[in-house]
Amino acid sequence: MAVVADPKQNLFASGHTACAGCGQAIAAKIVATVSGKKTVIANATGCLEVFTTKAPQTAWRVAWVHSLFENAAAVASGVEAAMRYLGKIDEVNVIAQGGDGGTADIGMGSLSGMLERGHDILYVCYDNEAYMNTGIQRSGLTPLDSNTTTSPVGKRSRGNPRPKKPLLEIAVAHNISYAASASVAFLPDLKKKVEKALSYKGPKFLQVHVPCPLGWRHDSSLTIEIAKLAVETGLYPLVEYEYGKLISVRKIKVKPVEEYLKLQGRFRHVLKDEEALNQVREVAKANIERYGLAL
Amino acid sequence: MKKFVEGSHAIAEVIAKCRPGVISAYPITPQTHIVEGLAKLIADGELEAEFINVESEHSAASVVLGGSAAGVRTYTATSSQGLLLMAEVIFNIAGMRLPVVLTCANRAVSAPINIWNDHQDSMTVRDSGWIHFYAENIQEAIDLHIIAYKVAEDKRISLPVLVGIDGYVLTHAFEVVDMPEQELIDKFLPKFEPIVHLDPDNPVSMGLLGAPDVYIETRYAIEKTMQDALSVIEDVSEEYSNLVGRKTGGLVEGYRIEDAEKIIVAIGSIVGSIKDVVDELREKGEKVGVLKIVTYRPFPKEAVYEALKNAKYVAVAEKAVSLGADSPIFSEIAALMYKKGARPLINSFTIGLGGRDISPAQIKQIFADMDKDEPNTRYIGLNEKLLEA
Numbered sequence: 001m002a003v004v005a006d007p008k009q010n011l012f013a014s015g016h017t018a019c020a021g022c023g024q025a026i027a028a029k030i031v032a033t034v035s036g037k038k039t040v041i042a043n044a045t046g047c048l049e050v051f052t053t054k055a056p057q058t059a060w061r062v063a064w065v066h067s068l069f070e071n072a073a074a075v076a077s078g079v080e081a082a083m084r085y086l087g088k089i090d091e092v093n094v095i096a097q098g099g100d101g102g103t104a105d106i107g108m109g110s111l112s113g114m115l116e117r118g119h120d121i122l123y124v125c126y127d128n129e130a131y132m133n134t135g136i137q138r139s140g141l142t143p144l145d146s147n148t149t150t151s152p153v154g155k156r157s158r159g160n161p162r163p164k165k166p167l168l169e170i171a172v173a174h175n176i177s178y179a180a181s182a183s184v185a186f187l188p189d190l191k192k193k194v195e196k197a198l199s200y201k202g203p204k205f206l207q208v209h210v211p212c213p214l215g216w217r218h219d220s221s222l223t224i225e226i227a228k229l230a231v232e233t234g235l236y237p238l239v240e241y242e243y244g245k246l247i248s249v250r251k252i253k254v255k256p257v258e259e260y261l262k263l264q265g266r267f268r269h270v271l272k273d274e275e276a277l278n279q280v281r282e283v284a285k286a287n288i289e290r291y292g293l294a295l
Numbered sequence: 296m297k298k299f300v301e302g303s304h305a306i307a308e309v310i311a312k313c314r315p316g317v318i319s320a321y322p323i324t325p326q327t328h329i330v331e332g333l334a335k336l337i338a339d340g341e342l343e344a345e346f347i348n349v350e351s352e353h354s355a356a357s358v359v360l361g362g363s364a365a366g367v368r369t370y371t372a373t374s375s376q377g378l379l380l381m382a383e384v385i386f387n388i389a390g391m392r393l394p395v396v397l398t399c400a401n402r403a404v405s406a407p408i409n410i411w412n413d414h415q416d417s418m419t420v421r422d423s424g425w426i427h428f429y430a431e432n433i434q435e436a437i438d439l440h441i442i443a444y445k446v447a448e449d450k451r452i453s454l455p456v457l458v459g460i461d462g463y464v465l466t467h468a469f470e471v472v473d474m475p476e477q478e479l480i481d482k483f484l485p486k487f488e489p490i491v492h493l494d495p496d497n498p499v500s501m502g503l504l505g506a507p508d509v510y511i512e513t514r515y516a517i518e519k520t521m522q523d524a525l526s527v528i529e530d531v532s533e534e535y536s537n538l539v540g541r542k543t544g545g546l547v548e549g550y551r552i553e554d555a556e557k558i559i560v561a562i563g564s565i566v567g568s569i570k571d572v573v574d575e576l577r578e579k580g581e582k583v584g585v586l587k588i589v590t591y592r593p594f595p596k597e598a599v600y601e602a603l604k605n606a607k608y609v610a611v612a613e614k615a616v617s618l619g620a621d622s623p624i625f626s627e628i629a630a631l632m633y634k635k636g637a638r639p640l641i642n643s644f645t646i647g648l649g650g651r652d653i654s655p656a657q658i659k660q661i662f663a664d665m666d667k668d669e670p671n672t673r674y675i676g677l678n679e680k681l682l683e684a
């Protein structure tokens with residue numbers, strides 16, 4: 001907790017093997033850099049782990065450990081317990097991080113345990129809305145109608161049949177000090193949220209929207225623009241909670257969802273299917289109403 | 296200090312005296328008394344440690360993995376389904392070369408669900424890169440845990456250790472034991488000094504991706520260390536034995552095997568019962584003995600061969616199976632003898648699965664039958680009526 005270093009230090013070195021335009025790489029760099037040198041990161045299996053640490057190389061200039069896919073929160077719990085035992089917890093930020101699959105699906109129990117036990121850990125979920133490392137399979141955070149390799153579009157399917165799992169709300173329900181959603185399109189906001197999260201003691205949670213050009217099938221130069229549109233259409237609300245209470249909402253001048261969808265191959269079929277399009281509009285509308293997003 | 300204790304509480308007490316900094320476990324019979332004991336010691340302020348109550352065994356193993364990677368001595372315990380749920384992390388801990396110590400209160404595996412003793416659980420992870428010890432009695436269980444930390448944390452080794460103690464038979468039994476004093480353990484077991492750890496002042500990355508250009512070497516390195524561990528285990532056991540003034544630990548223990556024609560090989564608490572039968576048969580002039588395997592991984596090939604090479608008949612009596620193939624220890628001993636040249640007649644016997652009682656009469660029967668060759672393992676004490684159904 002509470003160790004916020006000079007954000008200009010580069011603690012996430014270049015030379016890693018992320019795809020061009022990888023949103024997760026940008027966000028992860030911000031998280032490490034804001035947290036600073038006195039950080040230990042436990043990383044779940046997934047793209048981020050693979051593209052940063054192919055032995056004998058590493059992109060991490062902070063202490064970093066990877067164990068398995070579903071246990072980053074538990075490994076971080078062990079690290080945090082060790083830091084407490086050593087009397088170092090007040091000097092160190094312990095961070096657990098993983099993709100949406102590693103967090104919201106296979107690692108859900110481990111995350112819930114970590115949040116419930118009150119560890120002084122920041123958990124960051126990089127939400128690229130599918131299992132990207134294994135080839136774009138559907139996860140619990142894949143949005144409605146998205147075309148993935150395990151929710152393909154076909155005669156009898158318009159893609160992923162379910163809306164996103166309410167991961168942030170699930171985290172909030174643990175009554176933790178701080179929980180927020182963020183986006184790689186709003187970097188100052190992301191930085192502020194990481195800083196703020198780290199200023200609280202106990203468990204805190206961040207869900208960061210990070211486009212994946214390969215998985216979403218968009219041009220790699222459009223990562224930031226697409227992430228921005230997700231927020232501006234109401235499909236990805238940026239909100240903050242403190243001890244279960246909503247404390248801030250990023251207001252938007254609402255744009256039509258088509259502007260977001262049309263830039264991505266994973267939604268191409270939606271634009272040709274009025275019923276599907278209406279479903280997606282409903283999702284945005286519900287978010288806008290729920291959080292009062294409209295300016 | 297001599298005291299009369301329950302096995303689980305003896306383990307809790309000795310673990311506390313080894314001063315782990317991070318303990319994590321999840322309830323499962325018959326392991327539970329051990330970690331309850333540790334929780335109470337912490338609650339009473341008698342042990343300075345972080346006790347993490349997790350939501351699953353997978354997380355218990357992951358917590359001790361994280362604690363160990365951060366440079367702190369750690370402990371966990373489990374049984375049966377718990378160990379199976381941990382299996383993924385078990386392999387990971389060994390691959391990361393973390394000196395975690397785990398007690399497996401050995402129990403059968405489901406289905407059918409069964410809370411009683413056999414060795415099927417820990418056998419599932421025999422190939423994982425952990426050192427495996429098995430205790431015959433509560434005294435040995437105490438000693439093996441102290442030896443386990445010293446071996447695991449030895450800089451030449453840096454591997455995790457599983458100590459198998461028979462569920463109920465040892466965990467819930469009472470025995471008079473010699474409980475080593477705190478000063479003795481402190482002297483024997485210095486503070487844990489990790490080779491690398493997660494230190495923000497000196498950042499390292501741990502648990503990297505090992506592509507085909509590096510992976511096989513990581514496995515060979517563990518194999519090589521396992522071979523080196525044989526002498527380290529012997530040396531550490533000797534050092535400890537000298538301190539406590541009792542011979543304990545080590546690789547194998549032969550009981551009346553010097554001139555034995557018939558030898559049963561076994562692990563764990565059943566060895567005690569076999570020793571009694573050996574004494575009885577010896578009185579009648581029968582040349583019989585028992586070989587106890589204390590260290591199952593690394594498999595002490597030399598020591599086992601030396602113990603068995605002059606026997607005429609060997610019976611491997613196991614509380615574990617490899618369904619569809621020969622039982623694990625039998626297979627290993629048969630392969631060892633074939634390779635090294637001595638040719639006693641070796642046969643396989645399955646005993647005591649799921650906590651089935653093993654009587655002295657059955658042990659005598661194994662001694663009587665081991666000179667008859669059979670192609671497959673013989674299950675001792677089957678109820679034929681149940682098989683008809």
Ligand SMILES: Cc1ncc(C[n+]2csc(CCOP(=O)(O)OP(=O)(O)O)c2C)c(N)n1
Nearest residue numbers: 046047069099100101102130131132133134
């Ligand atoms: C127990 C287990 N199951 C499955 C896998 C295979 N696997 C590795 S990474 C991955 C996908 C990761 O997806 P996500 O967590 O969303 O992160 P991303 O790669 O998209 O960043 C999967 C399925 C695994 N490593 N371990």
